[in-house]
Amino acid sequence: MITREDAIGKAGRALLAHRLDALVASSPPNVRYTAGTSFHTQVSIPERLALVSIARDGEPCFIYCAIEEGHAKEESWLRNMRAYTEFADTPVLVLADALRQQGVASGRVGVEERHLSHRDYSALRAALPGAELVAADAIFDRMRAIKTPAEINVLGSAAFATDAAIRAAFAQARIGMTEREIGDVMLKEARARGGGALLFQVLCTGQNGFKIHAEPGDTRLDAGGVLRTDFGLVWSGYRSDIARTAFARPLKARQADTYRRLEEVHQMVIAAMKPGVRASAIFHICTQAFAQRDVEFTAPHIGHSIGIGGHEKPMLQPFDDSVLEPGMVFMLEPLIRVEDGLYHTEDMIEITEAGQRVLGRSADWSEPMVVG
Amino acid sequence: MITREDAIGKAGRALLAHRLDALVASSPPNVRYTAGTSFHTQVSIPERLALVSIARDGEPCFIYCAIEEGHAKEESWLRNMRAYTEFADTPVLVLADALRQQGVASGRVGVEERHLSHRDYSALRAALPGAELVAADAIFDRMRAIKTPAEINVLGSAAFATDAAIRAAFAQARIGMTEREIGDVMLKEARARGGGALLFQVLCTGQNGFKIHAEPGDTRLDAGGVLRTDFGLVWSGYRSDIARTAFARPLKARQADTYRRLEEVHQMVIAAMKPGVRASAIFHICTQAFAQRDVEFTAPHIGHSIGIGGHEKPMLQPFDDSVLEPGMVFMLEPLIRVEDGLYHTEDMIEITEAGQRVLGRSADWSEPMVVG
Numbered sequence: 001m002i003t004r005e006d007a008i009g010k011a012g013r014a015l016l017a018h019r020l021d022a023l024v025a026s027s028p029p030n031v032r033y034t035a036g037t038s039f040h041t042q043v044s045i046p047e048r049l050a051l052v053s054i055a056r057d058g059e060p061c062f063i064y065c066a067i068e069e070g071h072a073k074e075e076s077w078l079r080n081m082r083a084y085t086e087f088a089d090t091p092v093l094v095l096a097d098a099l100r101q102q103g104v105a106s107g108r109v110g111v112e113e114r115h116l117s118h119r120d121y122s123a124l125r126a127a128l129p130g131a132e133l134v135a136a137d138a139i140f141d142r143m144r145a146i147k148t149p150a151e152i153n154v155l156g157s158a159a160f161a162t163d164a165a166i167r168a169a170f171a172q173a174r175i176g177m178t179e180r181e182i183g184d185v186m187l188k189e190a191r192a193r194g195g196g197a198l199l200f201q202v203l204c205t206g207q208n209g210f211k212i213h214a215e216p217g218d219t220r221l222d223a224g225g226v227l228r229t230d231f232g233l234v235w236s237g238y239r240s241d242i243a244r245t246a247f248a249r250p251l252k253a254r255q256a257d258t259y260r261r262l263e264e265v266h267q268m269v270i271a272a273m274k275p276g277v278r279a280s281a282i283f284h285i286c287t288q289a290f291a292q293r294d295v296e297f298t299a300p301h302i303g304h305s306i307g308i309g310g311h312e313k314p315m316l317q318p319f320d321d322s323v324l325e326p327g328m329v330f331m332l333e334p335l336i337r338v339e340d341g342l343y344h345t346e347d348m349i350e351i352t353e354a355g356q357r358v359l360g361r362s363a364d365w366s367e368p369m370v371v372g
Numbered sequence: 373m374i375t376r377e378d379a380i381g382k383a384g385r386a387l388l389a390h391r392l393d394a395l396v397a398s399s400p401p402n403v404r405y406t407a408g409t410s411f412h413t414q415v416s417i418p419e420r421l422a423l424v425s426i427a428r429d430g431e432p433c434f435i436y437c438a439i440e441e442g443h444a445k446e447e448s449w450l451r452n453m454r455a456y457t458e459f460a461d462t463p464v465l466v467l468a469d470a471l472r473q474q475g476v477a478s479g480r481v482g483v484e485e486r487h488l489s490h491r492d493y494s495a496l497r498a499a500l501p502g503a504e505l506v507a508a509d510a511i512f513d514r515m516r517a518i519k520t521p522a523e524i525n526v527l528g529s530a531a532f533a534t535d536a537a538i539r540a541a542f543a544q545a546r547i548g549m550t551e552r553e554i555g556d557v558m559l560k561e562a563r564a565r566g567g568g569a570l571l572f573q574v575l576c577t578g579q580n581g582f583k584i585h586a587e588p589g590d591t592r593l594d595a596g597g598v599l600r601t602d603f604g605l606v607w608s609g610y611r612s613d614i615a616r617t618a619f620a621r622p623l624k625a626r627q628a629d630t631y632r633r634l635e636e637v638h639q640m641v642i643a644a645m646k647p648g649v650r651a652s653a654i655f656h657i658c659t660q661a662f663a664q665r666d667v668e669f670t671a672p673h674i675g676h677s678i679g680i681g682g683h684e685k686p687m688l689q690p691f692d693d694s695v696l697e698p699g700m701v702f703m704l705e706p707l708i709r710v711e712d713g714l715y716h717t718e719d720m721i722e723i724t725e726a727g728q729r730v731l732g733r734s735a736d737w738s739e740p741m742v743v744g
Contacts, residue, residue, distance in 0.1 A: 040572060040585055043415065045683050047486060067672065070583040086672035087689045113420060118493035119485040135491070162728075197587070198570065201413060207404070211442040213412055273576075300439065300458035311417050318460045318671070 001154055001236055002308075004077040007033050011054045021107025022099055023136055025052040028116040029309035030238060033060050036076035036198070040305045043279040049091035049120065055102035056342065063094050064335045065075055076216070088225035092120045096127035110136025126212070137296035141313040146303060146327040151238070152350055152359070155306065155329050158195075158235035159348040159360025162242045166229055167363045170246045175223050175372040179203050183216035186231060192208050195233040195240075198247055202243075209341025221248050226255070226341040227371060233312065239310050241331050242360070243346035246369040258295070265289040267366075273330065273349050273356045279314040279322045286316075286334060294338050302331040306348070324351050373526055374680075376449040379405050383426045393479025394471055396509055397424040397627035399487040401549045402403050402512045402679035404609060407434045409447035421463035424450070428476035435466050464492045468499035474595065482508025496682065513685040518678060518699040519662045523610070523688045524722055524731070527678065527701055529676040530567075530607035531720040534614045537561035538601055541734045542618045547595050547744040551575050558603060559701070567605040567612075571682065574602035574615075581713025589610055597716025598627070598713040599743060604682065611682050613703050614732070615718035618741040630710050631740040638706055638717055639738075641674070645721050645728045651686040658688075658706055668709050675704040678720070701731075 011034060026033045026049060032038035034052040038287075041048050043159055050068070054060040064072050066083035073081070084094045093210040101107060105128060107347070113135040125133055147155065167187035170212045183203040189196075204214035205225045219229060230243040245262075247255050283302055290297040306329055307313035316320035316330065333346035348359040379384075385408060397406045398421060401477035404410035406424040413420050422440070426432040431452040436444050437656055438455035438684060447451070450489035456466045477500060485493070485507040497505055519527065541558035555575040562570075577597045593599055602615040617634075619627050641658045655674055662669040677684035678701055688702060705718035718729040 040587075044572065064473075065672075066670075067584055071585060074583070087687070087691045088672065100568075112488050113491040113494075116490050117486050118488050118490050119509075121490035200416065212439055213443060215412075260412070298438075300437075300460065314457070319459045 001238070002033060002148060003152055004036060007143075008054065010134060011060075012056070014143060015054070015056055018110065018136075018139055019108060020110045020134065020136070021104040022053055022055045022110055022111045023139065024054075024112070025140065026050075026112045029144070029307075031155035032308050033140075033144055033368055034060065036077035037072065039064065039068050039071060041065070043066070047273050048086060048211065050278065051091060052104060053095060053097050053098050055099075055104055056063055058102060061098040061102065063091060063245050086365060088134055090123060090136060092124040093127050097352070098122060099128060099131070104131065105143040108132045108134055110134045112137050112140065114192055144307055144309070144312055145314060145322075146325060147307060147329050148327075151307060151325070152329060154236050154238045155348065156350070156359035157291075158233075158240040160240060160362050161195060161235070161359050162190060162192035162231055162233065162240035163244075164362040165193055165195070166231055166244050170227065170244070170369055170371050171248055173221060173227060173246070173371040175248050176216050177217035178218055178220050178267060179205060179208070180228070180367075181299060184294060186229065190231070190233055195235060197234045199232040199234060199239060200230065202228070204228055210337075212335070212342065221372065223372065224250060226343070226345055228342060230344060230346070237308060239308070241306055241346065243333055243335075243344040244365065245343045245345060245370075246371045249370050251368055251370045254350065255340070256368050258336070259343060261293050262334060262336055262343050262345060263366050265293065265295075266332065266347070269332060269334070270347070270349055270358060273324060273332070273351060275324055275351060275353065277324050279316050279320040279324065280318050282316050282324070283318050290334075290336065293351075296338070297334070297336055299335050302334050303330050304336060305329060306331050326351050326353050373610070374405060374520060374523055376408060378520050379430060379515075380426065380518065383432075384428070385492055386511050387426070390508075390511055391480060391505065392482045392508070393476040394425055394474060395426045395482045395511065396426075396467065396484070397512065398422075398484045401516070401679075402484065404680050405512075405516055406432065408449040409444065411436065411440050411443060413437070413440070420458060423463060423467050425467060425470050425474060425736055427471075429731070430474060433470040433501055435463060435470060455737060462495060464496040465499050468496060471500060471503070476503065478502035481503045482506050482511055484509050484512065488612055500721065516679055516681070517642055517686065517694075518686055519679060519701050520696060520699075523679060524699070524701060526608050526610045527720065528722070528731035530605075530612040531564035531609055531614060532734050533567060533607070533734050534562060534605065534612035535616070536734040537565055537567070538603055538614060538616050542599065542616070542743050543739055545593060545599060545618070545620075545743045547620050548592055550590050550592050551577060551580070551588035554599070558601065560590055562605055564602070569606045571604040571606060571611060572602065574600070576600055577620075582709075584707070585713065593744065594677065595620055595744065596622060596624060598715070600714060600716055602716060602718070606664065609680060611678055611680070613678055613682060613718065615707075615716040616737065617715045617717060620741050620744040621742050623740055623742045627712070628740050630708070631669055631715060633665050634706060634708055634715050634717060635738050637667075638704065638719070641704060641706070642719070642721055642728060642730060645696060645704070646724060647696055647698055647723055647725065649696050651688050651692040651696065652690050653697070654688050655690050663704075664706065669706070670709065671707050675702050676704050677701060678703050696722050698725050
């Protein structure tokens with residue numbers, strides 16, 4: 001996990017590099033990164049903002065709803081705290097006051113323009129007429145893109161445990177079981193390995209296999225069917241996200257052939273992921289490899305970075321020209337559409353000085369797994 | 373559940389009443405309300421916007437990421453659909469184009485200023501220089517505040533099943549079990565009653581009882597301890613949200629006394645909830661009743677409306693002067709802080725012509741439940 005020293009140190013260097021007087025985190029992942037904690041209600045009740053204001057000097061200020069006082073005091077590494085009273089106070093006006101106290105009433109303040117609502121942004125701008133609000137989204141993206149060894153440890157263990165839970169659930173899948181039954185086994189296997197809150201569980205077979213985000217339902221696994229999952233949970237504040245595809249016996253030759261082509265392209269793309277290569281180039285290598293093999297590929301990306309957030313930057317997509325660097329951690333997830341559904345596989349790739357390292361593959365997935 | 377006729381009908385009347393030429397939904401609950409479906413990724417990947425644009429004439433336009441095509445076509449009741457390609461397209465520019473095609477390039481367009489990010493709002497404004505963007509958040513709040521009988525049915529059943537799952541899990545709780553073990557039983561009981569995705573599960577005992585949103589962990593239930601939960605899941609797109617407090621044997625006289633005072637105030641507030649009374653007045657009735665009984669009460673609200681969203685408007689808080697009307701559905705949830713933790717209870721209250729109706733109380737909670 002990120003430490004206070006690493007996170008606040010990175011923020012301090014970013015302030016200098018971008019000539020900012022303060023940096024304000026508002027999205028749940030950036031609040032967690034800079035405060036050491038975030039609140040579930042930031043997602044379920046978005047108006048109940050939590051904010052971290054980091055100035056050049058002094059302790060960063062953590063602003064949260066008083067309802068979360070116990071949680072904040074126990075879990076945050078920040079010591080300059082301001083609780084606001086919901087409905088009586090306006091969170092961004094409390095932020096404006098904190099910024100004035102931090103001496104940046106007339107400075108350059110970096111905020112998350114991709115996260116702050118238009119209403120909140122407008123209220124903040126009106127409350128700080130002397131300050132210049134600057135988009136800081138990319139600054140936070142960049143801070144979080146290079147993981148520390150401790151973060152890579154947590155992410156790798158989370159990916160491994162998630163992969164192992166999928167493997168274990170697939171091994172228990174039987175023809176005639178419903179998606180929901182297989183999904184419940186998978187969740188239990190993940191919990192037994194220490195998994196926390198469930199983020200998403202795509203799990204489908206039959207016609208549902210054509211829906212990318214199909215949740216487990218009452219459809220039963222048929223002989224010869226495709227079983228696909230995309231499964232993610234929270235592990236010590238970090239995310240897992242693993243997709244796998246298996247086949248109910250008997251495996252058809254055509255399924256095995258398609259699966260092997262997917263795996264072949266996947267391994268080829270992994271080998272291309274090295275420091276100095278652009279994210280967009282990785283995307284193009286993948287699409288060309290599929291085209292050469294006559295495989296239909298239309299996804300807008302083939303992967304994303306991961307950490308506290310689910311889709312972090314850089315993204316492996318055609319318009320992201322970020323250069324891969326050691327310490328970046330990607331989920332590479334080619335997804336193809338064939339006659340009996342979508343085939344999907346997903347692995348965690350750490351970019352290293354020497355090239356790359358696959359993290360979290362708990363078993364050999366190079367050959368199609370046959371279940372039932 | 374809301375129907376297309378009800379939702380689009382309400383939107384059409386709102387357009388006329390507020391002299392708008394179009395109304396744009398962007399938050400997940402408002403998209404679900406107007407399109408009949410929403411996407412999990414609207415929450416997990418907020419930049420992957422889904423939007424519904426409703427003009428005075430013609431079919432509303434549903435804009436979503438092409439990745440969700442299968443889901444959208446199968447689940448939405450809208451037929452005018454525009455899929456955008458992630459990264460290649462900018463969702464709000466696709467929206468601007470849809471608005472132009474709907475003939476409102478120069479009209480008054482209601483948008484969600486509490487939801488649209490500053491970046492997206494600014495891009496939309498720049499793309500539609502002739503249009504006037506108007507805050508429509510309160511218009512959507514109002515549309516969703518009065519539930520249809522079908523919505524009340526779903527909500528009542530969801531609350532009942534959630535309450536029954538809590539009661540069943542508490543009945544199986546034993547001294548020495550961990551919070552996580554009790555929580556797992558509760559989740560299983562909810563699933564057996566048809567519960568869908570878990571939204572939140574507060575479940576705590578001992579010192580954790582002072583943290584309002586404590587997730588189940590490894591703390592064990594002690595004799596004489598307090599066991600508190602606040603539990604919500606999705607049921608056919610609608611939410612449940614029930615809080616209860618129980619006591620591990622032996623029940624102390626002081627605990628029973630405090631619990632009965634909580635229940636007494638709760639019942640008194642329920643009786644006060646009638647058409648014509650202001651939400652703020654309900655809040656004050658509750659705080660005064662606690663003050664008269666020397667119970668510490670500091671929460672910023674005592675409840676909220678519920679539906680597709682978790683904290684819908686009106687809220688039972690001191691600054692919300694909305695008048696209660698038949699068809700509104702509230703979660704009334706007084707929460708008090710005493711020497712051994714927080715005591716919390718929560719019930720669903722439907723406002724009717726005659727007064728109110730408690731929905732979803734599956735058992736008699738008027739006396740403290742003793743477990744273990």
